[in-house]
Amino acid sequence: MKKRKVLAAVLVFGISIQVLASCTAEEQTGIARAQVGVACYNQSDIFISELLDCFEEKLNQLEKGSFEATVTVRDGAGSQRIQNDQVKELVDAGCNVLCVNLVDRADPSEIIDIARENDIPIIFFNREPVAEDMMQWDKLYYVGADAKQSGVMQGELAADAIETEPQIDRNKDGKIQYVVLEGEPGHQDAIIRTENAVDTLRGKGVELEKLSYGIANWNQAQAENRMLQMIGQHQNQIELVLANNDAMALGAIDAYKKLNRTESALPVFFGIDGTKEGLEAIKEKKMAGTVYNDKEGQAEAMAKLTEALVSGSGLSDIEFENEKYIYLPYSKVTFENVEDYIEKE
Numbered sequence: 001m002k003k004r005k006v007l008a009a010v011l012v013f014g015i016s017i018q019v020l021a022s023c024t025a026e027e028q029t030g031i032a033r034a035q036v037g038v039a040c041y042n043q044s045d046i047f048i049s050e051l052l053d054c055f056e057e058k059l060n061q062l063e064k065g066s067f068e069a070t071v072t073v074r075d076g077a078g079s080q081r082i083q084n085d086q087v088k089e090l091v092d093a094g095c096n097v098l099c100v101n102l103v104d105r106a107d108p109s110e111i112i113d114i115a116r117e118n119d120i121p122i123i124f125f126n127r128e129p130v131a132e133d134m135m136q137w138d139k140l141y142y143v144g145a146d147a148k149q150s151g152v153m154q155g156e157l158a159a160d161a162i163e164t165e166p167q168i169d170r171n172k173d174g175k176i177q178y179v180v181l182e183g184e185p186g187h188q189d190a191i192i193r194t195e196n197a198v199d200t201l202r203g204k205g206v207e208l209e210k211l212s213y214g215i216a217n218w219n220q221a222q223a224e225n226r227m228l229q230m231i232g233q234h235q236n237q238i239e240l241v242l243a244n245n246d247a248m249a250l251g252a253i254d255a256y257k258k259l260n261r262t263e264s265a266l267p268v269f270f271g272i273d274g275t276k277e278g279l280e281a282i283k284e285k286k287m288a289g290t291v292y293n294d295k296e297g298q299a300e301a302m303a304k305l306t307e308a309l310v311s312g313s314g315l316s317d318i319e320f321e322n323e324k325y326i327y328l329p330y331s332k333v334t335f336e337n338v339e340d341y342i343e344k345e
């Protein structure tokens with residue numbers, strides 16, 4: 001019995017010496033080690049997976065002797081309950097920064113509680129928690145973009161195209177018959193993008209007639225199905241497709257392709273994001289324009305914030321809005337400037 005206790009004491013002592021030794025080694029070398037736990041709402045989302053690739057790249061670029069980062073990504077696969085469990089696991093595995101892309105942006109409390117209990121800061125990204133939740137703790141940050149700006153820019157792109165290409169009004173009734181493909185209901189980027197795109201078009205004097213809309217959850221295949229239904233209802237009356245993102249604009253293009261519609265029966269398509277495939281479609285003149293969702297800028301802001309939070313320095317150099325928000329601006333992409341964006345990739 002006694003022997004066992006001594007052995008235990010020796011073991012504990014040994015371990016604490018080791019822990020102590022590794023701590024002092026870190027202090028001496030001055031290396032800040034980030035163990036980043038990333039929880040995303042759905043890894044099959046094209047924009048999110050491109051953003052995460054960028055994030056790992058930007059972290060790598062910051063690794064210069066005094067900073068090291070390892071990243072573990074978990075896919076919530078559309079379930080907030082699964083994501084809550086994944087965050088617990090990431091915390092248990094020793095992560096010292098969490099990057100969270102909420103499944104349900106209105107339901108972050110459990111995740112915030114886990115983080116606060118363990119004093120691990122959270123960088124929320126892309127799916128913005130409501131303001132009250134962001135006030136729950138001072139180590140909560142958000143990196144994203146202003147949904148309204150993307151809607152306004154999409155409206156401007158469409159208005160410019162309609163002005164310069166009168167043939168878009170195919171039936172020459174002086175109105176543009178349009179449909180909308182919407183992202184997830186309740187997502188800050190869905191309703192706001194639609195509203196602002198339509199308001200901007202109207203504000204520029206374009207007469208609009210809404211024929212229909214379909215919810216396609218940011219997803220190309222769902223958008224193709226919705227579009228096939230809408231074409232079934234409205235045949236070749238549709239002159240303009242406003243999609244809340246590129247994946248859905250591409251799905252709409254797929255639908256017309258499936259039906260073998262010829263060029264003269266096609267509407268104009270606008271997306272948002274500037275994904276790889278989206279940019280390619282603009283280059284090939286299949287899509288008329290998109291609004292670039294600056295994933296490089298967002299990823300860089302997340303990486304810099306991660307470094308500052310772990311190293312304990314540099315936080316004051318970061319420019320926040322309301323102390324915890326970072327919004328990267330959108331920009332417009334058309335055939336004229338698409339090459340600049342393709343090079344960026």
Ligand code: GAL
Pocket residue numbers: 045046047048126127187189218244245246247272273293
């Ligand atoms: C939006 C993006 C969509 C989708 C969504 C997921 O900002 O435009 O393509 O990725 O975020 O939350």
Ligand code: CA
Pocket residue numbers: 169170171172173174175176177239
């Ligand atoms: Ca018309």
